[in-house]
Amino acid sequence: METEVEAAFKQQLSALKKDEIIFLCGSSGDGKSEILTRYKEAYKSRVDFHLDATHSFTPNQTAIEALDECFSQFKEFGKPLVVGINVGMLGNYAEEGADRHNDVKKSIKAFLGNDSKNINENYRFIDFEQYPKFTLGHEVSTSDFAAKFLARLTEPTLENPFFALYDSEVKKNGHSTLTANYALLGLDSVQQNIIALLLKARLVKDQFLTARALLDFVFHALAMDGYLFDNLFSGADNELLRHIQSFDPSNIHTRKIDEFVLQFSLGIDDQGFTQLKEQVKALGVYDVSTAASYLRMVYLLKDDTQFANEYINELKVDFNNSLVMNQYANTWLLHREFDGSAKQQKELNDFYKETLIAAIHRYCNSNSPALDKDQFFISEYNGFKIAAELEVMPDLTAIKAQSLGKISSFNAHICVDNNVLLPIPININFLELLENINQGYRPNKHDKNAVLLLDEVIAQIITIANDKNTFLILQNDKRYKIVHKNDAYFEVSGI
Numbered sequence: 001m002e003t004e005v006e007a008a009f010k011q012q013l014s015a016l017k018k019d020e021i022i023f024l025c026g027s028s029g030d031g032k033s034e035i036l037t038r039y040k041e042a043y044k045s046r047v048d049f050h051l052d053a054t055h056s057f058t059p060n061q062t063a064i065e066a067l068d069e070c071f072s073q074f075k076e077f078g079k080p081l082v083v084g085i086n087v088g089m090l091g092n093y094a095e096e097g098a099d100r101h102n103d104v105k106k107s108i109k110a111f112l113g114n115d116s117k118n119i120n121e122n123y124r125f126i127d128f129e130q131y132p133k134f135t136l137g138h139e140v141s142t143s144d145f146a147a148k149f150l151a152r153l154t155e156p157t158l159e160n161p162f163f164a165l166y167d168s169e170v171k172k173n174g175h176s177t178l179t180a181n182y183a184l185l186g187l188d189s190v191q192q193n194i195i196a197l198l199l200k201a202r203l204v205k206d207q208f209l210t211a212r213a214l215l216d217f218v219f220h221a222l223a224m225d226g227y228l229f230d231n232l233f234s235g236a237d238n239e240l241l242r243h244i245q246s247f248d249p250s251n252i253h254t255r256k257i258d259e260f261v262l263q264f265s266l267g268i269d270d271q272g273f274t275q276l277k278e279q280v281k282a283l284g285v286y287d288v289s290t291a292a293s294y295l296r297m298v299y300l301l302k303d304d305t306q307f308a309n310e311y312i313n314e315l316k317v318d319f320n321n322s323l324v325m326n327q328y329a330n331t332w333l334l335h336r337e338f339d340g341s342a343k344q345q346k347e348l349n350d351f352y353k354e355t356l357i358a359a360i361h362r363y364c365n366s367n368s369p370a371l372d373k374d375q376f377f378i379s380e381y382n383g384f385k386i387a388a389e390l391e392v393m394p395d396l397t398a399i400k401a402q403s404l405g406k407i408s409s410f411n412a413h414i415c416v417d418n419n420v421l422l423p424i425p426i427n428i429n430f431l432e433l434l435e436n437i438n439q440g441y442r443p444n445k446h447d448k449n450a451v452l453l454l455d456e457v458i459a460q461i462i463t464i465a466n467d468k469n470t471f472l473i474l475q476n477d478k479r480y481k482i483v484h485k486n487d488a489y490f491e492v493s494g495i
Contacts, residue, residue: 003145005131006035012124013039016047016080019122021104023111024084026128029212032084046080048073053085053093063089068098087112087127129406133209134199136329136407146195146214153218154186175284181221181228183283189304190228194221197232197244200325203428205243206408213240227285229296249299250292254318257295264291272311279307324435328428335411336404338396345396352394356412356424359434360392364458366442368474375472378465387472388465392416398423416464424457 005026012022024032033051040049048070056066067083074081085093094108103120110118111125119125134143158164166182175183184190198217201207217240224231235245263270269277277288280297288294295315301307302316331351338344361373368377368385378386398413398420411423426434433443433450443451473480483491 003031003131005031005126005128008131009035009126010039012126013043013047013082016082018078018080019074021074021081021083021123023090023108023123023125024082025087025090025125027208027210028086029210030128030208031211032128034211036082036084043082048079048081050081050083053083053089064093064096067093068101071097071101071104087129132405132407134202134407136332138330138333141196141199141325141329142192143195143198143209146198146209147191149214150185150191150194150218154182154191156186170284175286177225177227177284178223180284181223181231184228184285184300185218185222187301187304189302190300192303193300194232197247198240200247201240201243203325203328203408205246206427207240207243209240213238217241227288227293227297229300230293232300233296248292248296249319250295252295252318256315257318260295260315261291264294270311272309275309276301276307276312324428324432327435328431331426331431332404332407332410335399335402338399340396340400348394348396348399352412352414355431355434355438356426357392357414359437360454360457360461362437363443363454364461370474371472376461376465378462378471383475385474387474388468389470389472390416390461390465390468391418392461395420416461417468419464421457421460424453 009022009024016022024036026032036049036051040051043049050067050070053067054063056063057069061069070081070083073079090108091112094105094112097105104123106118107120107123110116111127133145135141152160153162154160156163158167162182163186166179169176170179185194198209198214202209216238220236220238220241221228221231224234224236226234232241233245233248233250235242260273273294276298280301285297288297298312298315299319302312302319334344334348334351338348358373361376362369365371365375365377365387367380368387371377371387374389374391375387376390378388380386393415395413395415402411402413402423404410409425409427412426413423414421430450430453433441433447437443443454469484471482471484473482481493483493
């Protein structure tokens, strides 16, 4: 199954010339070695391969020294070179590599610093991060990488050895837990919901999806003792499963879900629930013993029309808690695609005014909530609160100029009284916190990183406010407005 990054590597490799290097870089387990091994045999006569830059050639040699040796041979003979290397190792070599390879180190530093102008034209960097495993869309967000893998794994044809083995096993011995899990995984809706969980782990838990991690994840989800819907939230010895465990739908508490749990414990079955239990028997699902397991099953099957009925539809409404996920995707896309049109300006203004600036205003004025929306608290002295009126707006010019690549975050840009603030990095967790602040939540010690970011924004705002000539002074229900006209004259109103 050829990925985008492999296609790009193959194209660059086929055109590689004398005195040129390809650095195939990424993180551990993302498939670099597999790609390099696949092409080494065909190209080894004209290209040198250093498959893993964390390894050395002899026991007494360090990985850095091995890279020094590679680059020395490359410069001596001019034979094209391909290096598989982790981004962390790139950074290490840029600092610790031999001085005789300062040209290579300079290009590595330029690559790591996103300074493409200073990368030697003979050195090419292909980064797995430039080919993200997930894409955010207006209608649906997905992963072509995971979707193609799951579709190929479960393709219902006897030419697929996994399906052939499944088919033979069911015909000979009937269903087992393993065959039931394979049947469940073969449903398009189940694959889509699993990909949605993986995307959530990427955005919320900052968990990267590598080829190795995905294979291990699918193996555990299929082969553990429980059914697929339980295995997914088991938190087993797999990094992805441990992160996904925190999204367990059986931990959701709503009136409808709690009512289902109570009825299940009392042995009361709704007609729609009985219908679902009969339907899943065709997939080999028989022995489900807990309410939590049934909730997970409904979560996984919630988008499959063949299992839809009035009862299940009411229950699954409480699982569609993707409001923040959808808002994040739409806002990320707005920042990436912003072209200055009136329609997009309105949509961006809605986010900035109703979410970002509103939350900053609430956070800044937490000790003085009576201030109007354009007034910001500065400080308090002897019971007198000092505030200033400020115009806080999105910086549309900066938004239009920026380029977005990674889906894990985007930079928001605001200006205060025409003073541009530093970019504000926003990920899905920070966006959710902004929404919670606007609903009355007060950040605490558990929100440490977000609080630090908010405090940095407030500090910039207060610096600008301190240069104002007009201030508001408040005490209890009294308000005073002071205008600094010149060095010797202040105008006071509200007395």
